[in-house]
Amino acid sequence: MSLIERLQxxxxxxxQSAGTSQSSDSSVVVPAxxxxxxxxxxxxxxxxxxxxxxxxxxxxAEARLTENEPTHGSVRASQALRxxxxxxxxxxxxxxxSRITDSSxxxxxxxxxxxxxxxxxxxxxxxxxxxxxxxxxxxxxxxxVLGLGPIQRYIDDPSVTEVMVNRADQxxxxxxxxxFATETTFTSEEQLRRVIDRxxxxxxxxxxxxxxxxxxRLADGSRVNAIIPPLAVNGAALTIRKFSRxxxxxxxxxxxxTLNPEMAELMQACxxxxxxxxxxxxxxxxxxxxxxxxxxxxxxxxxxxxxEDAVELQLQQDHVIRLESRxxxxxxxxxxxxxxxxxxxxxxxxxxxxxxxxxxxxxLDMLQAMNTGHDGSLSTVHANSPRDAxxxxxxxxxxxxxxxxxxxxxxxxxxxxxxxxxxxxxRDGTRRVTHVTEVQGMEGDVVTLQDAFVFDFGAGIDANGxxxxxxxxxxxxxxxxxxxxxxxxxxSPSIFGLQAGKR
Numbered sequence: 001m002s003l004i005e006r007l008q009x010x011x012x013x014x015x016q017s018a019g020t021s022q023s024s025d026s027s028v029v030v031p032a033x034x035x036x037x038x039x040x041x042x043x044x045x046x047x048x049x050x051x052x053x054x055x056x057x058x059x060x061a062e063a064r065l066t067e068n069e070p071t072h073g074s075v076r077a078s079q080a081l082r083x084x085x086x087x088x089x090x091x092x093x094x095x096x097x098s099r100i101t102d103s104s105x106x107x108x109x110x111x112x113x114x115x116x117x118x119x120x121x122x123x124x125x126x127x128x129x130x131x132x133x134x135x136x137x138x139x140x141x142x143x144x145v146l147g148l149g150p151i152q153r154y155i156d157d158p159s160v161t162e163v164m165v166n167r168a169d170q171x172x173x174x175x176x177x178x179x180f181a182t183e184t185t186f187t188s189e190e191q192l193r194r195v196i197d198r199x200x201x202x203x204x205x206x207x208x209x210x211x212x213x214x215x216x217r218l219a220d221g222s223r224v225n226a227i228i229p230p231l232a233v234n235g236a237a238l239t240i241r242k243f244s245r246x247x248x249x250x251x252x253x254x255x256x257x258t259l260n261p262e263m264a265e266l267m268q269a270c271x272x273x274x275x276x277x278x279x280x281x282x283x284x285x286x287x288x289x290x291x292x293x294x295x296x297x298x299x300x301x302x303x304x305x306x307x308e309d310a311v312e313l314q315l316q317q318d319h320v321i322r323l324e325s326r327x328x329x330x331x332x333x334x335x336x337x338x339x340x341x342x343x344x345x346x347x348x349x350x351x352x353x354x355x356x357x358x359x360x361x362x363x364l365d366m367l368q369a370m371n372t373g374h375d376g377s378l379s380t381v382h383a384n385s386p387r388d389a390x391x392x393x394x395x396x397x398x399x400x401x402x403x404x405x406x407x408x409x410x411x412x413x414x415x416x417x418x419x420x421x422x423x424x425x426x427r428d429g430t431r432r433v434t435h436v437t438e439v440q441g442m443e444g445d446v447v448t449l450q451d452a453f454v455f456d457f458g459a460g461i462d463a464n465g466x467x468x469x470x471x472x473x474x475x476x477x478x479x480x481x482x483x484x485x486x487x488x489x490x491x492s493p494s495i496f497g498l499q500a501g502k503r
Contacts, residue, residue: 177429262495271297274376281423308356361400370416473497
């Protein structure tokens, strides 16, 4: 007897179960349903119980899905299983009560406690389940209660880099830089809201009608943005940008084609020489990832202060102080901005200041810090080109509320920033460093820039739509390389496409 038949029998649905059996007069023979452990649909062994049960119900109800036809678990849910899960979840909350939000319990202790209670609840349901079926049911309920519900499997999937919930019944994921629609759904808007509340409460933030949008993070550092009605017209939306479980190294970025060894050598020399570096790029281009890689070149003997809206940087050094901004409380008070933290960091005796992203008036404070002895700082900014990055920094300085003339702002930028590294997400989904640009200074009222490396877009694309181009040197040696010699930092002239001894 299949699991569905056992569930139906437990609910008194014996007549429905009998209707699924084969009779001599039946014109349609329903294929025998394999045990849930079989992999008849080609899905991975880690597919959830709901996926398999839904495929079975679809075959029994319509008798028109062939054995070789792929099925998807979220096409139609098993009513019997859903009711069992809902009942078990309700009884679990009644048994556990407020302990599920007990901050004195660690994540591991809480998971062990809830799992033990859940096993008791499931065993009391008077539904005959095999041990494997019971374990799968418990895992699904655990995902709903402590995890992220139906999207937990995408969080656990290393091939997924981003999870986008547009509304309760529409979920997209990103794999290898490309977006794919899934058939995963939440059972209701309320379930999605519970998942969002669970995420934001763990980092001491809140989301409600008075504050309907929030930035947060998961325990592994993955970036989370949530927005709810009335701002989200179609229902709550949730976006999770996952962080790699292992910090990407420069070797890995070279392997992925994000940059080349010559670029990496120049960037390393700039960080070691305490140049101020701005990583520029659009959303999702990998700015934070590259900032992590650049920070790896900072000597371990130096004191580093990182400042972020939501903690994302994964510095490998020991002497690191991590600061995070704070939104206002329910009364609109107590907000601590990035600008407040930048000002405070100047009193913390930092050797390096790393700002996750400048997006407001803190840009002025950061530039002043770079110009007053805190060189070697790193940050990111949203812009589509090095020239746009300069204009963006000018605009952000104006947001500080200081009535400064534009020329004075440009002089600050030209004096503070030494190097701009431009990242671009190409149409094929790859992320590439398209410019490595020196900020040379001012000529009249214009900030002068000089590219050291540019990406060759003229190489075309291959049959799979991937760009064939690669970064190429412009043949111009940056002026700041003279500082390398003064500091004893050796760099090969050949990386700029020059012969040894030529300038």
